[in-house]
Amino acid sequence: MSVQIDETHDPSRRSWVASAQGSDFPIQNLPFGVFSPKGGRPRGGVAIGDRILDLSLAARSGLLSGEARAAAEAAAGETLNALLGLGAGPRRALRRRLSDLLTEGAPDRAEVETWLYAAADCELRLPCAIGDYTDFYAGIHHALNVGRQFRPDNPLLPNYKHVPIGYHGRASSVRVSGAAVRRPNGQQKAPEADAPVFGPARRLDLELELGVWIGPGNALGEPVPIGEADAHIAGLCLLNDWSARDLQAWEYQPLGPFLAKNFMTTVSPWIITAEALAPFRTAQPKRPEGDPAPLPYLMDEADQASGAYALELEALIRTRAMREAGVPAHRLGKGPATNLYWTMAQLVTHHTVGGCDLRPGDLFGSGTISTPDDSGLGSLLELTRGGKEPLTLPNGETRTFLEDGDELILAGRAVAEGLVAIGFGPCSGVVAPAPKA
Secondary structure, three states, X not given: OOOOOOHHHOOOOOEOOHHHOOOOOOOOOOOEEEEEXXXXXXXXXXEXXXXXXXXXXXXXXXXXXXXXXXXXXXOOOOOOHHHHHHOHHHHHHHHHHHHHHHEOOOOOHHHHHOOEEEHHHEEEEOOOOOOOEEEEXXXXXXXXXXXXXXXXXXXXXXXXXXXXXXXXXXXXXXXXXOOOEEOOEEEEOOOOOOOOEEEEOOOEEOXXXXXXXXXXXXXXXXXXXXXXXXXXXXXXXXXXOOEEHHHHHHHOOOOXXXXXXXXXXXXXXXXXXXXXXXXXXXXXXXXXXXXXXXXXXXXXXXXXXXXXXXXXXXXXXXXXXXXXXXXXXXXXXXXXXXXXXXXXXXXXXXXXXXXXXXXXXXXXXXXXXXXXXXXXXXXXXXXXXXXXOOEEOOOXXXXXXXXXXXXXXXXXXXXXXOOOOEEOOOEEEEEEOOOOO
């Protein structure tokens, strides 16, 4: 594991882009994404305050050379897959060069200003062409909270603390923040009913997760050792694994989630790079006494010492009535990302241990991240105790699950003492009615 801190993380460094200070995207962040300016084609960009730096223009300038130029050229197209495939070296070189060019007093400011667009005038797109998407179940408090609803005396299945649980999701229905979330139709069967019925899902839910963007891949049949797994993680994003709980309850046995999950997954548009997150690495929480130690292929002392992230995550709701009245979004919960039972490196290693090959631009979901108490539950299934305890919003509306017109917003910030906080930008979607069957 290689966590490198350098001058780009200096909390005293400030950008000549005035809006960068105090935003999700200060000069200490510099995340990568894909955007389209008005009337223009998609191309790679970097967020700085309320501006987006055009990497296709940077790649053609004389201000970049060597690995930094190679990285900008790889990011100048319509996806960032090629950039992610280059690995950390070129990515780090580009980050350092852009940090120098955007720092107060930089001599080439006039030219770099011509590379900037107002973010408000641009369309943000998925950063990568996603070949494969895997969703894990690494949030132990979510697993416990949900398990208690169905198995009060034995909430976790026997394998949970031994093996990272996951399933292969649907890459084709991953969308970037802001895309409408169409309520799915499907089969549902109430416990007391004799037969299922077909219609719109009534128990539509959110899941607060982190997304993991894969950088360099591995060859088929060649697992990624735990000590090398970190090098395959390009960065993180926020991820909402929208879930139709009534469809899920009927269909999930014996093979797990299917239509209840494949209709939509929302991600935030910016890849918060492993380099930007380096100062926010923290120790993986120690397992409770009596829990099994990870098997040797999943155990690495360096990963345990710094394989988690000091991130604050929150979920908010804003109903149609709240928007029409100008009422701000209501926070459903807030909690730390350290509530994951497995590290991201462990997820990578386990995914490949049987020989599965990962490719640049593949996406992982962490699983729903919840707190052990009610302060930061990552789903309405937990907040309303399976719909038995409706949630009352500040305007008097109540919710058990999501209704048409509801907007869900995920937010995240990396925070540590003595450092400039960096954000992820929003991950949001408004629920739209189901299509007519």
